[in-house]
Amino acid sequence: MKSLIKKLVETIGPSGYESQIRAVIREEVEPLVDEVRVDNLGNLIARKGGKLPGEVRGQPGVKIMLAAHIDEIGLIASHIDDFGFVRFVPIGGVRPHTCPGGRVRFLNGVEGVIGIERFSIALRSESNNSVPSFEQMYIDVGVSSRKDCSLHVGDMAVFERPFLDMGKRLVSKAMDDRIGTAVLIETLRQFEEQSISSPHQLYFVFSVQEEVGLRGAMTAAFGVDPDLGLAVDVTACGDTPRGGKMEVGLGRGPAIKVRDEGMLADPRLVDWMVETARRARVPYQMEILIGGTTDARSIQLTRAGVPAGCLSIPCRYIHSPSEMVDFGDVQNAVKLLVELLSNPIKFLTCPQS
């Protein structure tokens, strides 16, 4: 699975321009599902299971939408000056303090380094702290004049960092949410390898434009119109020095999201995930995230409503070029997801209590 993760995180795919990463995922997924399509915004939607949900042990199956977003945060060129320096604005939640000295790669292959204005900070900065603002930064692509610069206003770049395998821990840019993507793909592989048949009709959605406002999941969910939605995304950790106060840490299992800034998970869904984790002896943590939300919010508010939740992969340093996850957590997430999807879901198929 590590080589899959490496391939996914090292492929470029900023929000709105995901075709390269989509192609990589499509190649992995197509042999494992019944139907693959791409919608108007570029979401990759893969259906596994018949045209209708099936049945297991007398219990009817339901239509489930899973979502992991394939886009990553990045930068977009806003101005090329006479000397070929490239000014930019962020796409998605890029943190200014992770930028200076960072390396980026544009969609057309050009690489660059992020520099900062030095003396301007003292003279013209509005902010009192020492973190430069995006207006004070630029990308140096190694040319001396605008005419040598092959970039234009509107060109997109992502952070450039190779995948690092530390054994238990894995580090890369774009773990958010290529790790969720890897979990979905690996789940499909497990279904294949273990010859599991799910009673449910499963839609694996590899969604676009999550980082700029959960946009892809909105349209994908409208099209799929599921009975239940489950996002697979990263969540923050509270286990670093003077870090945020959060009860989630690396190495303690995948997290079952109770609430984040944009969504309260359906409590019945949370209970279902907890019970299943216990039954399958998968370690888990309960998650409340302050600051941030996921595709699950979009799914929940679609049409007449969809019970929704999120299976989270704990991750340190989110939205930096070096996001860190625990490989054990990732494997346990797959194990839990397989278990969740292969059994009947009582709370949906029994009358509302």
Next chain:
Amino acid sequence: MNDLLPLLKDLISEPGLSGYESPVRKLIENAWRPLTDEIHVSRLGSLHALRKGRAPEPRPSLLLTGHMDAIGLMVTSLVDGFIRLVEVGGVDPRVLPGQLVTVHGRKDIPGVIVQPPSYLLPSEVRGVAVPLKYLLVDVGLEPAQVERLVRVGDLVSFAQTPIELGEDYLVGHTLDDRAAVGVITQCLVELQGRSLNWDLWVAATSQEEETFGGAFTSAYQLRPTLAVAIDVTFASGPGSPSHLTFPLGKGFTLGWGPNIHPKFHKAMKDLADRLEIPHKLEPMPELSGTDAYAMQVVAEGVPTMMVGIPLRYMHTPVEMVCLKDITRSGRFLADFAAQLDDKFMEKLSVYPEVVSHED
């Protein structure tokens, strides 16, 4: 008038935070079932009930909504038997120190929210309002007991019991917006024995305080011809600037602004004037902050209105309403629903015809 009081007191004593409305929903279901023809729960946990109309199909429908979810708190971690919190819905942390609460763990546990002494807090929060993340709940039990009974994700609701202030005023938490549930119930009671042309849907919506999720999804499912959000509005009182507030006991407000269909407003205003029911125009220059905001832009769009019940001390555990405002609004909405006929939509769809663009 007092018939509604027992129900209101029950409503504001029952837990039901945003996303976790089922206890209060059961209560409302019991109240509405005998008053309606059909009742069901939406996928997001809102309660929908129908009073069928008599007009031939396809029959237009009016939707009345009040949101049943409460603001409150949620457990984020346990520290030495103390509980740390995050908010559910918009909570002013300044009203919290010393508040009595109920922690809904493996069983309901009484607790109190406490503010640690300032020397135990970072220096930036000395002499200023202490943010929620520094407050704690003390349930008076040993840490080991707390670990057994309470978990991350458990809910914490206000324990303030209802207080009657004289004959006409009721105080408690979550009158925002269970007062509206009271209004709708009154409306259904008034309509007993009266026939309707249009279908009347009533909804106790979920998650208004967080995402307006109930309003978006209920309006999508029910696709009403018209929708009215009944919500509480700011009553004049200490600390609230008078130009933004309305007096208690002097009638409901009728919303006005982009969230509101101007002719729908006018139709309601005309009826209220005819029935000599006191009301005031409530300007909402941009967005209403109510379920009307959500319902208006669902699918192809819905003409929406907002009826406001004045309330003091909104989003504190000691919210105050005048019972007369609730019962009067309920009766008014019943009269409004009963007079809807096949001509009503013509009044709404007449946008100004081509007129000269000289003013």
Next chain:
Amino acid sequence: MKIETIANMSKNRIPSIGNAQIRLLESLCNASAVSGEEEKVRSIVLEQIRPLVDEIKVDALGNVLAKRFGQEKKRLRVMVTAHMDEVGMMIVADDEEGLFRFETVGGLEVSQLVGKAVWVGKNRVPGVIGAKPIHLVEQDELSQLIKLEALRIDVGPENGKKVKVGDRATFATPFIRLGPSLRAKALDDRVGVATLIELIRQPQPHLDLLAAFTVQEEVGLRGARVAAYTLDPDLAFVIDCTPARDLPDWESGGYHVEKEEIENTQYNTRLGAGPAIYIADHATLSDPRLIRHLVETAEALKIPYQIRQPGGGGTDAGAIHRQRVGVPTVSISVPGRYLHTTASIIRLEDWKNTLALIHAALSLLSPRLLRTER
């Protein structure tokens, strides 16, 4: 068909901006239509397009939805929008003697309001937003921003009865032509409305033109959301007016100046540089296929154009592209200085080129465009 041939065909039918169009824009800009009360502009629109379209409807929010059907088989259903509303004010309390408290509607800065003339209500009662005389201002007060709570709209003691709580107000700026420029209030987005009306005049046999004159863009893209849901188009073009912040940096000019220190790098768009094509704003990442189509069309027909700097802001595209199963969308705007103030300025040439580019882009659309994946 070679692109040159198509280009020649297109050139013959390019709609032009003449005196009639300028007069129409004048009446649109002079009309008051604050978000939520767009009647005055809606009447003008209805009057202009009624004879031209096959279907017309005003929906629950007040959007005008008009369809002009093509004739060919397998037609693309193309939505084109412009918003009718402007930023403004609403009266919220009566302070007696002709003085009224008000709040802003849409993104209007308080600093733009002070000492201005306004029109209030449907009957355009004239009023002013005064300010404390400078003689009475304390020294330390002078540097502080004036707060909204301190301002009032004053219609004079006699006319107090003509104004009521709930009335809307706009700046009282009359439209004028200034050489190559036009100056008015609400060019955002009356210039889009005027452009859309002109586009509807041009028959496009190979597509269904679904025109949406939307409401409430300035308070959250509300009208466009339901308009797109109702029309359910194959793709969408949004015509708006976007800020041109192309003023000189304060350090420009004078001696001993190092060029790179004084370049204005956040101009958004420049006046005179042509229609501005959006790649990304805060609400939308435009569909790259449509961006390409616009750029290729502009290059082929030698229509000047610019790329709007990515960054903040939003247009109706933000709501449209997220509807139902998603709509490929792009925005094109006329650059304008001083938007959301009493007096905005656009160049006539930019308006002409915007109309020309959108018209050409529509003429050259084919279903092939959407066959590649986004």
